[in-house]
Amino acid sequence: MNIVDHLNLTRxxxxxxxxxxxxxxxxxxxxxxxxxxxxxxEQTGDGSSLTFWHYYGGGATAPIEALLAKYTQExxxxxxxxxxxxxxxxxxxxxSATSGDLPDIALVNAFDTALFADSGMIVDLSDRVEEWGxxxxxxxxxxxxxxFDGATYAVPxxxxxxSLWVNNATLAAAGQQAPTTWTEVEAVAAAVSEGQxxxxxxxxxxxxxxxxxxxxRFLAAGGDIRDLDSDAGLAAMDSFLRLKxxxxxxxxxxxxxxxxxxxxxxxxxxxxxxNSASYLSSLAEAGDLDFSVVPMPSDTDQFSFxxxxxxxxxxxxxxxxxxxxxxxxxxxxxVMNEYLPERNKLPVRSDTAExxxxxxxxxxxxxxxxxxxxxxxxEVAPVxxxxxxxxxxxxxxxxxxSGTPADALAAAQATADEALA
Amino acid sequence: MSTTVRAASAPAKATTxxxxxxxxxxxxYIAPAVVFVAATTLYPLYYNISLSLYDAPIQxxxxxxxxxxxxxxxxxxxxxxxxxxGLRVSLIYTIATIALMYVIGLALAVFFNRKFVGRNAVRAxxxxxxxxxxxxAANVWRWILDGSYGLVNHALMSVGIIDAPVFWLGQGNSxxxxxxxxxxxxxxxxxxxxxxxxxxxxxKGLYEAASLDGAGPVTRFRRxxxxxxxxxxxxxxxxxFIYTFRTFDTIFIMTKGGPGDATTVLPILAYNEAFVNxxxxxxxxxxxLMLVIPTVLALFYFRATRKEDAL
Numbered sequence: 268m269n270i271v272d273h274l275n276l277t278r279x280x281x282x283x284x285x286x287x288x289x290x291x292x293x294x295x296x297x298x299x300x301x302x303x304x305x306x307x308x309e310q311t312g313d314g315s316s317l318t319f320w321h322y323y324g325g326g327a328t329a330p331i332e333a334l335l336a337k338y339t340q341e342x343x344x345x346x347x348x349x350x351x352x353x354x355x356x357x358x359x360x361x362x363s364a365t366s367g368d369l370p371d372i373a374l375v376n377a378f379d380t381a382l383f384a385d386s387g388m389i390v391d392l393s394d395r396v397e398e399w400g401x402x403x404x405x406x407x408x409x410x411x412x413x414x415f416d417g418a419t420y421a422v423p424x425x426x427x428x429x430s431l432w433v434n435n436a437t438l439a440a441a442g443q444q445a446p447t448t449w450t451e452v453e454a455v456a457a458a459v460s461e462g463q464x465x466x467x468x469x470x471x472x473x474x475x476x477x478x479x480x481x482x483x484r485f486l487a488a489g490g491d492i493r494d495l496d497s498d499a500g501l502a503a504m505d506s507f508l509r510l511k512x513x514x515x516x517x518x519x520x521x522x523x524x525x526x527x528x529x530x531x532x533x534x535x536x537x538x539x540x541x542n543s544a545s546y547l548s549s550l551a552e553a554g555d556l557d558f559s560v561v562p563m564p565s566d567t568d569q570f571s572f573x574x575x576x577x578x579x580x581x582x583x584x585x586x587x588x589x590x591x592x593x594x595x596x597x598x599x600x601x602v603m604n605e606y607l608p609e610r611n612k613l614p615v616r617s618d619t620a621e622x623x624x625x626x627x628x629x630x631x632x633x634x635x636x637x638x639x640x641x642x643x644x645x646e647v648a649p650v651x652x653x654x655x656x657x658x659x660x661x662x663x664x665x666x667x668x669s670g671t672p673a674d675a676l677a678a679a680q681a682t683a684d685e686a687l688a
Numbered sequence: 689m690s691t692t693v694r695a696a697s698a699p700a701k702a703t704t705x706x707x708x709x710x711x712x713x714x715x716x717y718i719a720p721a722v723v724f725v726a727a728t729t730l731y732p733l734y735y736n737i738s739l740s741l742y743d744a745p746i747q748x749x750x751x752x753x754x755x756x757x758x759x760x761x762x763x764x765x766x767x768x769x770x771x772x773x774g775l776r777v778s779l780i781y782t783i784a785t786i787a788l789m790y791v792i793g794l795a796l797a798v799f800f801n802r803k804f805v806g807r808n809a810v811r812a813x814x815x816x817x818x819x820x821x822x823x824x825a826a827n828v829w830r831w832i833l834d835g836s837y838g839l840v841n842h843a844l845m846s847v848g849i850i851d852a853p854v855f856w857l858g859q860g861n862s863x864x865x866x867x868x869x870x871x872x873x874x875x876x877x878x879x880x881x882x883x884x885x886x887x888x889x890x891x892k893g894l895y896e897a898a899s900l901d902g903a904g905p906v907t908r909f910r911r912x913x914x915x916x917x918x919x920x921x922x923x924x925x926x927x928x929f930i931y932t933f934r935t936f937d938t939i940f941i942m943t944k945g946g947p948g949d950a951t952t953v954l955p956i957l958a959y960n961e962a963f964v965n966x967x968x969x970x971x972x973x974x975x976x977l978m979l980v981i982p983t984v985l986a987l988f989y990f991r992a993t994r995k996e997d998a999l
Contacts (some may be wrong), residue, residue, distance in 0.1 A: 286823055293752045357963075358963050361746060361750070361966075365749075365750065382746070382966070383749070386746055386747045386749075386750040386751070387747075387750055387751055396962075462852075463852065463853065472944075472946075473943060473944040473945065473946030473947065474944050475964075483846060500747075517835075517855075518835075518855050518858055518859075519835045519836055519853070519858065520853050521855070521858040521946075522834070522835060522855050522857050522947075522948055523836075523859040527836070530836075531836065536836075649747075650965070652964050652965065653964065653965045656960070656964060660948055660949070663946060663947045663948045664948050667858070667859060667860070667947060667948070669860060669948065686965070
């Protein structure tokens with residue numbers, strides 16, 4: 268039954284209702300618009316100006332705005348960027364979709380691309396991408412996040428991967444080598460831990476962000492994201508519990524975001540950390556910190572974790588051709604190689620990654636992880652937030668001792684099953 | 689007799705002639721308020737309840753294909769253990785916050801009910817937590833209680849009460865205590881303001897008479913202050929409950945509802961369902977169910993205040 272047919276709820280009314288007190292209403296606010304998944308945006312604007320929404324806050328704002336300003340200078344097309352904080356980005360985008368106020372281009376989280384495609388908020392770019400003929404230059408992991416139901420809905424913008432950061436001085440003082448397997452991680456972390464100095468830190472904070480480290484450990488143990496309460500799940504959880512029991516990780520991991528984790532590593536209170544390339548500049552500039560980066564440790568398998576953003580054209584764009592021009596301009600290797608280092612992000616194209624600036628040993632480690640960087644497939648991606656939150660809950664329950672790993676994983680499995688049903 | 693009738697009928701006609709104008713002007717005066725309430729409260733409320741009757745994941749919602757499912761969302765949510773956990777957590781959080789807010793507010797009210805130099809300046813300073821944006825207050829508390837660099841750990845370790853940092857927001861019980869403390873700290877000035885007004889309405893003569901009868905400060909407080917503050921205390925408790933039960937920002941910033949579901953109050957549960965899982969129908973259902981308790985209390989409050997006004 269269509270919403271409009273019942274209770275006379277028009278989307279316009281939904282929009283007004285959405286502005287209401289309950290907060291929920293905000294999204295409830297819906298309006299016309301949906302139902303055009305797979306349609307190309309019509310070119311009704313003159314293409315002389317574009318709107319561009321992103322969530323690059325803090326130090327990431329200036330580089331993206333400079334990039335867009337450069338395009339305006341070269342092309343004469345005025346680009347108006349709008350920064351929406353990450354926490355509000357999807358909600359704002361969804362709300363705007365209901366009222367037909369989406370921007371021409373939305374820079375979205377790679378894992379959310381399938382959800383937006385499924386919702387009809389972004390347009391099918393398959394024909395454009397095929398005509399462009401450069402898709403084979405992209406690393407397979409980032410490119411895979413742009414497809415939904417056999418069509419391509421986005422172009423990868425930047426990528427990031429997770430690796431193991433190692434404090435060389437701390438390990439050397441304890442006579443330890445950088446670990447290459449999870450068994451070695453446990454041994455090294457225990458050997459270098461003392462009092463409030465911990466062997467390994469990672470982000471385990473409430474919410475989606477806090478699930479990454481466990482997923483990495485789980486995938487290495489041969490896990491499948493649809494099968495959390497498997498032997499691999501128990502192996503991953505037991506591994507973390509052994510680290511905790513050995514005093515090698517702090518219970519603070521459950522309260523730390525990735526910035527906090529970096530601070531621990533930078534202060535020397537953590538000998539190793541699991542983190543992305545986002546902190547390369549800040550740690551490189553952190554004085555005399557002697558660190559190196561090694562690939563994520565292996566167990567049965569070796570995996571990293573993909574963090575990426577994709578460029579999309581929305582259903583409301585009246586300047587789809589002009590938007591596509593900007594997107595393809597941004598993807599040129601020389602343009603990206605000027606932009607990426609400042610952003611501490613990795614190239615998504617192999618021709619971009621061939622440039623001299625990526626020859627640096629540390630950056631090469633992160634780039635090498637792109638080949639093994641896991642990302643949820645298009646069935647899991649739209650509900651990944653729900654599954655990842657369930658995983659973090661299981662980690663919290665297990666590490667805090669408020670439940671057994673088996674029970675915690677069973678609860679996470681129930682969450683995943685319900686989300687995927 | 690006839691004179692009386694004529695005298696009465698003349699103004700009656702005049703009234704009849706003027707009534708329409710008065711009638712419309714009356715409505716014109718209240719129209720802005722009515723429109724405001726209708727647009728910002730009644731319609732969203734109606735819409736929220738309507739949405740709770742649909743199966744509305746975000747994909748269907750934007751495609752305009754959501755399905756009417758009647759009360760199925762309610763049946764599902766009432767079977768959902770997370771809802772009952774959320775209700776239990778909400779009640780613990782709300783009642784503990786009100787109790788602490790009341791104790792602090794009363795202590796401050798008694799303190800400021802006496803005259804001393806600089807009273808107004810100190811009172812203004814005490815009021816700061818209430819006017820501080822809750823985002824700021826919650827972040828300050830998060831930093832104070834942080835396990836690694838928090839002030840509380842530093843202080844406790846300095847005096848030897850603890851020998852290792854405690855991650856206050858990483859453990860269920862202490863996280864609950866922390867969010868209660870932060871909310872009560874914010875709300876205490878509000879309680880103080882109402883209770884101070886109540887204290888100032890208590891006739892001084894009662895205290896003087898009690899003193900003459902030999903009653904000490906504790907007895908005067910127990911036998912005069914507390915009983916005569918009862919109506920104001922009820923208002924403080926009711927308004928405090930309604931305000932606290934719907935609190936979202938303080939908890940979201942401090943713990944995001946964690947660790948686990950230790951501080952997942954109903955507003956956070958509804959938010960997660962709507963904006964993390966994008967199940968709008970379920971989120972609206974939790975939201976509607978969440979309104980039941982404050983609505984009952986609000987009705988009780990209005991009845992109580994109406995009786996008071998009638999007196």
